[in-house]
Amino acid sequence: MSEKLRILFMGTPDFACVTLRALCESNAGVVGVVTQPDKPKGRGYTLMPPPVKVYAEERGLPVYQPTTLKAGTEDGDAFALTLRELNPDLIVVVAYGKILPGYVLDYPRLGCVNVHGSLLPAYRGAAPMQRAIIDGCSETGITTMLMAAGLDTGDMLRKRVVPIGENDNFEDIHDRMAEVGAVLLLETVEGLVAGTITPEPQDDALATYAAKIEREDCALDFSRPAGEVHNRIRGLSPIPLSSAAMPGGKRVKILASLVADDRTPHEVPGEILSLDSTGEGRVEIACAVGSIYALRLLPEGKGRMSAADFIRGRRVAVGDIWG
């Protein structure tokens, strides 16, 4: 990579961390890291630093955590000053979590490059990977782009396809995409510096949006075809996980599933059709069309367990109705 390029990195979760690491290990000139402020997380609301901050500190990089970037605010103006001091040639943004105001977008000589988890212009927005899996796509990918004012509307720089297997879950795709994203970003920066990339505008007419995952997205609806139920389960696993209500009102989350049958119609969606406690076990749940096997579950208030253990604990009987 180039000699003295000054790069400012902006990102927050593990996904971003992978790219930051690649950048650092390529000896690029990362002059600073901007990430979200520490937030109270988990039981007891312990203040937790974002993964990117943890890594940046290990690396000895200066870390900035403004609460807002908006001009006119205390933090925003302080950041504007910081930006001038750091004087980056390029800003790399990966899952940062805040909108970048115009003065930031316009600052770097080479622009702001974003790593996005979809093949743009499809799945613009917050949860492209989860939505692609939930929609049953057989492939998705990473796009690097030159950031513009709109939501993921910038000109595209590089793209790489990542296949989605029938039973891949969010974690599988997330990890694979994070690696691809890191590699693609490095290539993008290299090309940008060398001037060998021609930015390609997105066709807005083809744009689709991947809305943030909300609570309602996590409720399983067995009155859908088995394939759709399965896609939702894996698209939301292992975080935040989809769930169903059991008789008695308690909920179960389903971590992993398989499509058992995809054509037989069922009168009572959500009915438990069969239980098998041999091996890892499986719980067969009727969908409107077809059925699925739940393989790993998480009862409310308990830990994650195999279907076999779930059955041994007498938590379910054939004929129960989930929903």
Add this chain to the structure above:
RNA sequence: CGCGGGGUAGAGCAGUUCGGUAGCUCGUCGGGCUCAUAACCCGGAGGUCGUGAGGUUCAAAUCCCACCCCCGCAA
């Protein structure tokens, strides 16, 4: 001091309300039946009931106190 569930045999659980023989579904080991089996039958091993030489009691998994650890929700 965000809300809540839990710690009992290798696993998942019941038993705690109202103290009184340590139980269930599996796994495991041995034997049997069978052409055969993840099926069935018989038998065995395996538990400091999270910790505290705590408290109450004739007696504590169960009631009281303190502490440790795990998990779900919410963010």
